[in-house]
Amino acid sequence: MIRVEDLCYNYNAKSKSSISALKNINFTLKNSTIMGIIGKTGSGKSTLAQLLCGLLSPTHGKIFLNEKEIIKDFKNTKEICFNVTMAFQYPENQLFEKTVYDEIAFGPRNKGISESKIKDIVFEVIKFTNISENMLKCSPIFLSGGEKRKCAIASVMALKSKVLILDEPTAGLDCKSKSQLMNSIFEYHRKEKNILIIISHNMEETARICDKVLVLDEGIQLMFDSPVKVFKNYQKLEKLNLDVPQTSQIMRYINNEYPINTDIMFPKEAEEEILKILNSKGVER
Ligand SMILES: Nc1ncnc2c1ncn2[C@@H]1O[C@H](COP(=O)(O)OP(=O)(O)OP(=O)(O)O)[C@@H](O)[C@H]1O
Ligand SMILES: [Mg+2]
Known part of the structure; x- marks a missing residue:
């Protein structure tokens, strides 16, 4: 379970140019839930994601994962990473290993998992992400944009963390690749029963797979409810330039x-x- 209590975040908190990116965010997510985060550009979505995975530390408020406070009650950042994994916006920019196989195996290797088990994990996650076995020996830099994205998402899936956060996973992909990737992510979630948090500008996608939707506007939590209840407020959403x-x-x-x-x-x-x-x-x- 994830519980967020009165969470605030200011960039450059101690300087005069302090920017308040999140204000008093509160929500609870039960295990096996999918939450969508929507909001216009600059509304604080990626900031919230980085707080949830311990990359940023709250200016005020607390985040709990199964009653353990993120950062404070974890031994080190590695322990947080194994529990909460995130794929950044445009994760393909972060590929760095020599082969696709090594890229996907990187997380599990850091976790100390045996090579034979890692092999099973790699072959499992490439099925979810529609990566062909022939591609495993290729260098990630020679893959197409969509293939790189799939490889990056497979590498975070391989960590099998309790919480998986995907920041705009389908941005920039063609229609078919978008729906294929979303279906794979959904299938993976059904198997792992993890908490899945997806930041998206695609309302169809959000309505289709999410149990809960969090709407942010200028760092403020406008709504946190089921997709049906959120999209019923179409007038509010349209004022924020959000689609339904x-x-x-x-x-x-x-x-x-x-x-x-x-x-x-x-x-x-x-x-x-x-x-x-x-x-x-x-x-x-
Ligand atoms: N490193 C930073 N230093 C200072 N301000 C930042 C930093 N990163 C983000 N911000 C500011 O914090 C606010 C929230 O940014 P954030 O990246 O969380 O928005 P977002 O909702 O993810 O937007 P987008 O949809 O464009 O990805 C914005 O006003 C942004 O300019
Ligand atoms: Mg963002």
Whole structure:
């Protein structure tokens, strides 16, 4: 479980140019939960992610992982890293090993896991991320942008931490790669039953896989609720220049002319709802 209590973070806290990036954030995440963090550029999403994995230390407030306070109650940063792993925005920029295999094996090796077990882990996570076995001998620098991203995400998955944080994992990928990668991340979560935190500007993605959504605006926590409840507040979100899932928008337009369930966020459910209404009116398919 993760518990965040009254968390505040100021960059350059002690200088005159101090920037308040997060103000009084509070939330609790049970095990096996997926949380999406949304908010416009500069709203504090990446700052929160770095606090959760102990890269930054709170200016005020506390973060607990299973009742242990992050940084304070952990022996060292390595111990935090093994419990909370993060892939940064554009993680491909951080690839540094000679081969894709070594890149993925880097975390487990640091954890002291045996080479034979590491091999199993590498072969397991490449399946999740759709990396072919032939690619394992390649140097990461020669991979395409999307392949590098997959390799970077496989390397954080390999750590099998209790909490996995992905900062905009699908940014810059084409449509098909985006949905493939999201499906793989979701499958991995279902298997590992970890806490997964995903920062995303893609509202469809967020609505589809998240149990909870945290909305940040200028470092302030605007909402923390289920996707349905968050996206119901479309007027608030649109004021922040945030999208809502397209299907919810369409359902709202229809609702202006005809009463319909506006909580629907996915095309398949929308189709069923619209057909139900048409059938009740005696309209043939
Ligand atoms: N190292 C830093 N030093 C000073 N200010 C910083 C630093 N990093 C971030 N900030 C400021 O903190 C605020 C929050 O930044 P953060 O990177 O957390 O936003 P974000 O929500 O992740 O944005 P984006 O969607 O663009 O990635 C911004 O005003 C940013 O300028
Ligand atoms: Mg960011």
